[in-house]
Amino acid sequence: VQYVYQLHGLRLASEFDLPQIALRQAPPGLPVDVLVHTGSIADRAGVVSQGEFVRADAESALMTVPGVGYLANAGHEVVVDAEPDADLTLMRLYLLGSVLGMICHQRGLFLLHASAVAFGGRAIAFAGEQGAGKSTLAAHCIEGGAQLVADDVLALTLAADGSVLAHPGVPYLRLWSQSLKSLRRRGGADPVRDWWRADKFQVACDAVAHRPVPLEGIYILEGDRGTRLVAPLRGALAVAALASQSYRVEYVDLIGKRGDHFLRAATFAAAVEVAALARPRGLDRLPDLARTFAAMAEVPRVPPGGGRQTSIEA
Amino acid sequence: MIGPDSVVVRDNEPITTMVDAEVVMLSVRAGAYFGLGETGSEIWTMIEHPQAVAKICGALQQRFEVNEAVCRRDVIAFLTALHRHGLICLVGQAKP
Numbered sequence: 001v002q003y004v005y006q007l008h009g010l011r012l013a014s015e016f017d018l019p020q021i022a023l024r025q026a027p028p029g030l031p032v033d034v035l036v037h038t039g040s041i042a043d044r045a046g047v048v049s050q051g052e053f054v055r056a057d058a059e060s061a062l063m064t065v066p067g068v069g070y071l072a073n074a075g076h077e078v079v080v081d082a083e084p085d086a087d088l089t090l091m092r093l094y095l096l097g098s099v100l101g102m103i104c105h106q107r108g109l110f111l112l113h114a115s116a117v118a119f120g121g122r123a124i125a126f127a128g129e130q131g132a133g134k135s136t137l138a139a140h141c142i143e144g145g146a147q148l149v150a151d152d153v154l155a156l157t158l159a160a161d162g163s164v165l166a167h168p169g170v171p172y173l174r175l176w177s178q179s180l181k182s183l184r185r186r187g188g189a190d191p192v193r194d195w196w197r198a199d200k201f202q203v204a205c206d207a208v209a210h211r212p213v214p215l216e217g218i219y220i221l222e223g224d225r226g227t228r229l230v231a232p233l234r235g236a237l238a239v240a241a242l243a244s245q246s247y248r249v250e251y252v253d254l255i256g257k258r259g260d261h262f263l264r265a266a267t268f269a270a271a272v273e274v275a276a277l278a279r280p281r282g283l284d285r286l287p288d289l290a291r292t293f294a295a296m297a298e299v300p301r302v303p304p305g306g307g308r309q310t311s312i313e314a
Numbered sequence: 315m316i317g318p319d320s321v322v323v324r325d326n327e328p329i330t331t332m333v334d335a336e337v338v339m340l341s342v343r344a345g346a347y348f349g350l351g352e353t354g355s356e357i358w359t360m361i362e363h364p365q366a367v368a369k370i371c372g373a374l375q376q377r378f379e380v381n382e383a384v385c386r387r388d389v390i391a392f393l394t395a396l397h398r399h400g401l402i403c404l405v406g407q408a409k410p
Binding site: 263 | 342
């Protein structure tokens with residue numbers, strides 16, 4: 001049996017099911033980008049780590065967590081070596097997080113530590129450190145009518161026409177209990193307590209994008225500086241922001257791809273608006289901010305060529 | 315010490331690219347990103363091959379309205395900063 005999923009723009013075939021991304025299940029039969037299977041990892045014995053890659057080179061990377069070893073090979077294969085008593089929930093969480101992150105870096109796929117939502121077919125992304133409010137702001141945008149594209153990990157690619165595409169990631173939001181209380185949730189599935197932290201919850205989203213969405217802007221969430229709300233970043237500042245807000249950016253050094261990663265960050269910085277967003281203090285002000293993004297999405301874009309196609313006939 | 319007769323050239327360690335019409339660099343050795351701005355980016359294009367500082371100043375003076383002393387002072391300050399971060403090499407002294 002093989003389970004096939006479409007996540008971060010990749011077709012992932014797995015020997016075992018991945019319930020967290022059940023909504024991302026894809027029809028079988030098409031070529032697979034990443035194959036996940038069980039097997040034994042020969043040189044795993046004696047290797048102990050808590051979710052860090054302990055051995056990595058340009059080709060393959062080995063990570064262990066209690067009871068499970070993972071070998072990520074050349075961006076297209078993950079070998080999972082789990083002991084009989086291993087916690088399978090934990091096994092799947094590391095697989096979809098750090099291990100898939102390594103696979104993406106091996107492939108040269110650009111992953112941002114960001115959440116993204118789409119208003120009417122145009123996506124915006126919120127990046128920032130843990131606790132910056134990425135998921136909460138995304139949740140308020142979704143209350144305002146947006147679709148969820150990805151939470152926490154966002155894959156970007158460059159389309160043939162030079163635009164940037166945001167690829168669907170996990171179909172749920174991870175929210176702090178206090179953020180959850182600030183939302184006016186009606187119906188829907190009950191939040192599930194997060195494995196990692198007792199005060200965080202996984203909230204399934206009904207409004208989920210299933211196809212890549214053109215990305216219009218990346219906002220780097222920062223603390224309230226009491227001055228301008230949005231400050232566009234240009235040139236080196238935009239590149240440095242995207243490079244440092246990459247998901248698991250430390251892996252690029254392990255596999256000797258820092259230079260490639262920098263050039264990719266530069267490509268995206270040149271192709272999409274990057275801005276620092278001073279986040280207002282207090283959860284009660286986030287709905288207003290979300291409404292601002294919804295309103296901005298309503299503004300028609302000037303078509304290429306300056307919008308002068310319409311001529312008035314005399 | 316960089317002076318008007320110094321000959322400088324880009325160091326080949328930093329990885330460079332253009333974003334928003336400015337040169338953007340990653341130097342793994344320096345552990346930092348650099349952005350050169352508009353005029354800095356022009357100077358960067360002039361030092362792909364070894365170039366005397368006086369020649370760089372001459373070229374800039376033809377492009378911008380700037381007096382010779384100010385131009386020299388600013389160019390030398392800029393190149394000294396690049397040199398301090400290991401982004402350029404001093405390869406010799408031009409014959410005066």
